[in-house]
Amino acid sequence: MSRRPLLAAIAAALAGGAVCAVGALADPQAVLRGWLASFAFWIGLPLGAMMLLFAHDLTGGRWGVAAVPPLRVMVVLLPLMLLLLVPVLLLLPELYPWARAAEAAPLKNRFYLNAPFFYGRAALYAVVWLGLALAALRGSGRGRNPLAAPGLILLGLTVTFASFDWFMSIEPDWGSSIYGMMIVGGQLLGALALATLAAMLVGRTDAGQRRDLGSLLTAAVLLWFYLSFMQFLIVWQENLPHEITWYVARLSGGWGWVAALGALAQGALPFAALIWWPVKRSRAGLAAVSLLLLAAHLMECWWLILPGLDGGFTWFAPAATLAMGGACTAVLLWRLDAGRLPSGRNGHAPRTAGLPASGVRHG
Amino acid sequence: MSVRRGTGHSLRGRLAAFDDPDAMLEALRRLRQEGFSQLEVYGPHAVEGVDELLGRQARALPLIVVAAGGLGAVGGFFLQYWGMALSYPLNIGGRPLNSWPAFAPSTFELAALAILLVGFLAFCRFCRLPRLYDPIFDAPGFERASQDRFLIWIAEREGRDDRELLRQLLPEGDGVRIDEVPA
Numbered sequence: 037m038s039r040r041p042l043l044a045a046i047a048a049a050l051a052g053g054a055v056c057a058v059g060a061l062a063d064p065q066a067v068l069r070g071w072l073a074s075f076a077f078w079i080g081l082p083l084g085a086m087m088l089l090f091a092h093d094l095t096g097g098r099w100g101v102a103a104v105p106p107l108r109v110m111v112v113l114l115p116l117m118l119l120l121l122v123p124v125l126l127l128l129p130e131l132y133p134w135a136r137a138a139e140a141a142p143l144k145n146r147f148y149l150n151a152p153f154f155y156g157r158a159a160l161y162a163v164v165w166l167g168l169a170l171a172a173l174r175g176s177g178r179g180r181n182p183l184a185a186p187g188l189i190l191l192g193l194t195v196t197f198a199s200f201d202w203f204m205s206i207e208p209d210w211g212s213s214i215y216g217m218m219i220v221g222g223q224l225l226g227a228l229a230l231a232t233l234a235a236m237l238v239g240r241t242d243a244g245q246r247r248d249l250g251s252l253l254t255a256a257v258l259l260w261f262y263l264s265f266m267q268f269l270i271v272w273q274e275n276l277p278h279e280i281t282w283y284v285a286r287l288s289g290g291w292g293w294v295a296a297l298g299a300l301a302q303g304a305l306p307f308a309a310l311i312w313w314p315v316k317r318s319r320a321g322l323a324a325v326s327l328l329l330l331a332a333h334l335m336e337c338w339w340l341i342l343p344g345l346d347g348g349f350t351w352f353a354p355a356a357t358l359a360m361g362g363a364c365t366a367v368l369l370w371r372l373d374a375g376r377l378p379s380g381r382n383g384h385a386p387r388t389a390g391l392p393a394s395g396v397r398h399g
Numbered sequence: 400m401s402v403r404r405g406t407g408h409s410l411r412g413r414l415a416a417f418d419d420p421d422a423m424l425e426a427l428r429r430l431r432q433e434g435f436s437q438l439e440v441y442g443p444h445a446v447e448g449v450d451e452l453l454g455r456q457a458r459a460l461p462l463i464v465v466a467a468g469g470l471g472a473v474g475g476f477f478l479q480y481w482g483m484a485l486s487y488p489l490n491i492g493g494r495p496l497n498s499w500p501a502f503a504p505s506t507f508e509l510a511a512l513a514i515l516l517v518g519f520l521a522f523c524r525f526c527r528l529p530r531l532y533d534p535i536f537d538a539p540g541f542e543r544a545s546q547d548r549f550l551i552w553i554a555e556r557e558g559r560d561d562r563e564l565l566r567q568l569l570p571e572g573d574g575v576r577i578d579e580v581p582a
Contacts, residue, residue, distance in 0.1 A: 269504075
């Protein structure tokens, strides 16, 4: 395997990381808000992948033959993703108003939003997720995984609360009970889109698998759109001052165009493309739709986080996205490389060196 | 009796019954290779690949359904817009007269209703329903097509005796049974 992709990924990670590091000296808040917005996108991939793996363990389906190997690779990235949250955890007051003494005083929910409890919950999520990631990598794909059903329930609860903690609490006086499931819907969509893209680019897929993946993508688009629109509809209908402010910040100025573009690019457009069967059956069509969905989902994550923080959009968001994406890709390529060596030496011996490699074997 | 387009069931033919959809598909493939073109398949459920082998074109049904959905959505939205903004403007809680987010659920429901009604009627039309009788119903064992058998009807080709050829193509026994179907 050529070293060039690995080097490019490392270069992207270093370039993005360097921009963020230099920026942090001048304006740490701007870097951190870009960092959190990008983190919201990248953490969704392993979490969504775990949910899809457990769902496949429970229900089966031929789409798994194509999608399970890339999903397993995404789960492997979970520890790295969790490490990427550390800068945010170290500098809570920069992002979260409830962590600043003066602004926290009038808040009624300080029993929940306070630094020690926040750290404790973050540690709990990390432990639960790492345990479930092990269960997903060990047990899934073999038809029997006793942890699949409890794992899905645990993930539903922990991801909901993690999204409340890390993303929703940047505006501590705002709350929405749909928010957690909306985030989960976006994560499922992102993970499924990336898995489909990977399956189309590297794997051999037959027409039945492509049709199943296309149908699942349609379902994921509908779920995400339904949850996002319902939250908007309820808040818009009630029009209460302490609720509508969330949407005022996200629909005024340029962010309004971002929202409209997101509804098109993550909702209407992929839906219209996927119900047209020539797109759904072709590799290029599915790959293009997946790429569009990933880009739109990244934009949605920025849209969810950045307008809620002082300063709004920052160029550190793309830089942080590049850094995190480069780091993930680099780790991935490195693991794939490591997994390839033993099989290259002794012919068809079972590849045991890396989990991604053992996943690739299925494809 | 005149020949009806499509089914051609007023023709004489043979009916081959299979216990297994895969065996039926395999036989259908062999029949197509031998040049049989007037074929029809009956079974308790749709079998993937049959449409391609029979040379059935994708019908207009998907387009009709999409058009019905579009019309239903436009009509549903206009119904509410006309009621709330044009015909009887009413200020509700200071919201704009054209409160499109609130119209969205009913717009969707009416689009779904239009799709369902138009789709169902168009589907019946394409299936030649409601048609209560077809000569093929008289074939012995035909009722099994709605239970557990997969049937291929093979039209008799004019001026040719295919009995021997069919016996080779569709060996009886092994879950295969061949019946003559009178016109």
